[in-house]
Amino acid sequence: MKAVKTFWRKFSTVSKHANVEDFELLKKKLRCKFKSVGMLELDTLINNYLNANMSTMDQDKVKLMYNLACIDTTNLQKLFYFYAKGNKYNVEILSQFLKNKDEKEIQDTFKLLNDILKTSCMGIHDVGKRSL
Numbered sequence: 001m002k003a004v005k006t007f008w009r010k011f012s013t014v015s016k017h018a019n020v021e022d023f024e025l026l027k028k029k030l031r032c033k034f035k036s037v038g039m040l041e042l043d044t045l046i047n048n049y050l051n052a053n054m055s056t057m058d059q060d061k062v063k064l065m066y067n068l069a070c071i072d073t074t075n076l077q078k079l080f081y082f083y084a085k086g087n088k089y090n091v092e093i094l095s096q097f098l099k100n101k102d103e104k105e106i107q108d109t110f111k112l113l114n115d116i117l118k119t120s121c122m123g124i125h126d127v128g129k130r131s132l
Helices: 002-012 020-035 040-053 059-069 073-084 092-097 103-119
Strands: none
Touching (some): 092 103
């Protein structure tokens, strides 16, 4: 977990668009994080999003991805499950996990989370089925 956070911190300080190699490393780190606790659904969701947005993701989006990566995996899965079930306007749940962030950053992270869900080719009922 610490290695993922360190990687995100270094990755988010880059002032250019990320290249393909950076995203491959990013996907490997995320896959390692989620597979280690059996969160393959989240791994698939995030990888689908990264693959779809690889060429357009900038430093700000990476910082928002870092916000999501800093949430522990169990709570992150609950967040994805909660928002996938149609609670698309309730930011309060996410703001509980991002206490040290300002309102704009929480709103942007909320939009990113919804974008990840929209980009995913998985059905909303598949998210988090195994562990709930």
